[in-house]
Amino acid sequence: MFKLAHNGNILMDVKSASPPSAAFIIEALEKSQFADCEVxxxxxxxxxxxxxxxxxxxxxxxxxxxxxxxxxxxxMQAFGQLKTARGGKTIALEEAKKxxxxxxxxxxxxxxxxxxxxxxQFELPPGEEASGIIAQGRPPQDGQSAKLLPHVQTLKERLKQPRMREDGTVDMRDFGKLASVSPGDLLVTQRPATPGKxxxxxxxxxIEAKAGESFQxxxxxxTEINPSNPLELIATIAGCPSDIxxxxxxxxxxxxxxxxxxxxHVDFNGSVVVTHNVEPGMRVTAKGDITILGTVESGELVxxxxxxxxxGVIGHVDHQNNEQGLTCKLSAKGNxxxxxxxxxxxxxxxxxxxxxxxxxxIKAQRLVQVGTGEHPNGKLIGGSIIDAQMIVAGEIGSGSGAKMMIYLARKGIQITEDTDTLFKEVAATNESLDQLQQAIEKAELVKDTEKKQQLKTKIGxxxxxxxxxxxxxxxxxxxxDHDLHELLEDTKLSANKALHSGVEIHIFDRVYKTTRSYPPCTxxxxxxxxKIDFKTAGN
Known part of the structure; x- marks a missing residue:
């Protein structure tokens, strides 16, 4: 009844016997060897x-x-799409590979x-489609940055671990015996950066991977670098280790x-730990760190x-000083x-x-932060910021509108002064070069060849x-110019709760005076x- 033509068509001989209906043809097809073909x-x-x-x-x-x-x-991915045969041949593995x-x-x-x-092909009905991943790329794996692996406890880490009393309470003034090392002790190992994959x-x-950041x-x-291992730092003296x-x-x-x-007074070449307080009029000076477990009242720490x-650190206005200075002073090269x-x-x-x-x-090289956590909410009231690059606090100023002076990026003024000085030096140098060019032109007029050459060599x-x-x-x-741009780009004041009136903000050589209280802003x-930018919810 049916036969397959070379072009894939399924033919029915209707010359000798005409089929009675379309339903008859389809039913006959379903019972034939061509049942899977497309009608x-x-x-x-x-x-x-x-x-x-x-x-x-x-x-x-x-x-x-x-x-x-x-x-x-x-x-990064290749997908194979299969459409199953409709009465025809399945596709072989080798054909698919091609x-x-x-x-x-x-x-x-x-x-x-x-x-x-x-x-x-052997599970789905004829003409159905299936797809899936046949090849998967590999994303690059960035290298790990170099990391320090400490082998000793530093003073700072020790002070985070107060001792427990017998009754279960914590003695916040007792941190146990100071950690100490001896000459030759291993302090820290540097895990090198990896290049990535x-x-x-x-x-x-x-796809190139990003190498991990390294440092010296x-x-x-x-301390000294271990002569037998450049990735190890060892102690050369007995004492207490501190992070740098x-x-x-x-x-x-x-x-x-x-x-x-x-x-x-205490004046020491290393670090100083005061387990209680510094009383009025006393001074502590140290080449290393100073840690006070209690308070400082009208004292001086350097x-x-x-x-x-x-x-806390508590002082008062020193009326005996003509400049009306403050009686409590803390000054550090670090934080x-x-x-x-x-x-x-x-x-x-x-x-x-x-x-x-x-x-x-307050005078800071970089940051003044009042409060803790990711969104500090402490209060910065009165006084003055003599210099800083960034201020972050909850409230800045007071609700009464008392005057407060804030100076940011003051070092930018020194940069501009240095720039002006250099421009003058450039002008003077250019003038000298012009004069030397005139001298060479005059030297060209000298008739004596030897003397002319001597003059030109000297001038050259x-x-x-x-x-x-x-x-x-x-x-x-x-x-x-680069330093000034970088300084100003990173200079900012941030009030996470309120910026009150009476605050005079100086950034570089520009001034802004607040005349009302602002909500969270920068x-x-x-x-x-x-300019003042108000913070949106969530920022």
Whole structure:
């Protein structure tokens, strides 16, 4: 009844016996060997409508299985799409592989993925589609940054672990015996940065990995790089280890209960720990860190490292001083951290005040932060910020509108003064070069050849000197311009709860005076003006 033509059509001989209906043809097809072929309903319908039907009727068409490959936009995945055969041939594994190769897939291919898709030919009905991943690229794995692995407990870590009393309470003034090391002890090991592992696309292109950041292991005072292992830092003296940037140092540590008139002032080459208080009029000076577990009242602390006061620092206006200075002063080359401050002068790289600052004069190289956590909410009331690059607090100023002066990026003024000086030097250098050019022109008029050459050689050497000087001045000008831009870009005041009236904000050489209280906001230099930007919810 049915036969297969060379073009895949399924033909029915209707010349000898005309079928009674389309339903009859379809039912006969379903019982024949061509049951899986795609029925050509249009051809069958046309036959029954035609006045002059053909002698052979196309009733169905045979289709082989189809397999195609597509790539993701980033070429990190290749997908195989299968359409099962409709009476035709299934697609063999080797044929499918050729399609994959033709699509440009060269890496990340797994035959198990392909076999899983092709197996659907024997599970799905004819003409159904199936798809799946046949190749997977590999994203690059960035390298790990270098890291310090400490082998000893530092003073700072020790002070985070107060001792437990027998009754279960914590003695916040007792931190046990000071950690100490001996010469030759291993302090810290540097885990080197790793280069990362490159990735690849399914088409074989390599994706470069980002290498981990590295740094130079730093040997502070009392330490050295291990001569037999450049990744190890060892102690050279007995003492207490302290963290420094990318390394450690070892200090002799002086510990005292109270600094009083009885003890006298403390002046020590290493670090100092005061387990109780510093009384009025007393001074503590240390080349290393100063740690006060109690309070400081009208005292003076000067540290070559960091200063940390677990309690408050309290002073008052010194009326005996014509400048009306403050009686309590803390100055550190590193950071200063206190619980709260009142009428105190604070100076350091960064100033951290955990709760509140009342009428303090503060000078920081970088950050003044009042409050703790990711969104500090401490109060910065009265006093003045003599200089800083960034201020972060909950409230700045007071609700009464009392005047408060804040100076940010004052070092920018010095940069501009240095720039002006350099411009004058550049002008003078250029003038000297012009004069030397005139001298060369005059030398050309000298008739004596030998004398002319001597003059030109001498002038040329001087010209070379001034050219090098001009080049050096240009480099210095570029650096100053870069420093100023970087300084101003990072300068900002941030009030997480309120910025009150009466606050006079100086950023570089621009001024903004608050005349009302603002909700959470920031102040920064934009378009050469101090502008206030209000924070949105969640920021």
């Amino acid at each position: 050509d309903h249009d051809s069958i319908d046309a036959y029954f409508k035609s006045d002059f039907p053909e002698s052979q009727l196309v009733v169905a068409k045979q289709y082989d299985a189809e397999f195609t490959v597509t790539l993701s936009d980033d070429k 399609v994959i190769i033709k699509a440009g897939v060269s890496r990340g291919y797994k035959q198990a993925y392909l076999e899983k898709i092709l197996s659907k 490159e990735g690849f696309t399914v088409t074989g292109e390599s 292991l730093m040997a502070g005072e009392g 940037g990318n390394g450690m140092r070892v200090d002799d540590v002086f510990t005292i209960a109270d600094v009083t008139v009885k003890s006298g 540290a070559g490292g960091n200063i940390e006061v677990k309690g 200063v951290e206190i619980a709260h401050g009142q009428y105190t002068y604070l100076e350091g790289e960064n100033i951290f005040i955990n709760k509140q600052s009342n009428h303090c004069d 050497a001087t010209q070379m000197h001034y050219c090098q000087q001009a080049e050096q001045l240009e480099k210095q000008l570029y650096q100053l 102040a920064s230099l934009q378009d050469n003006q101090v």
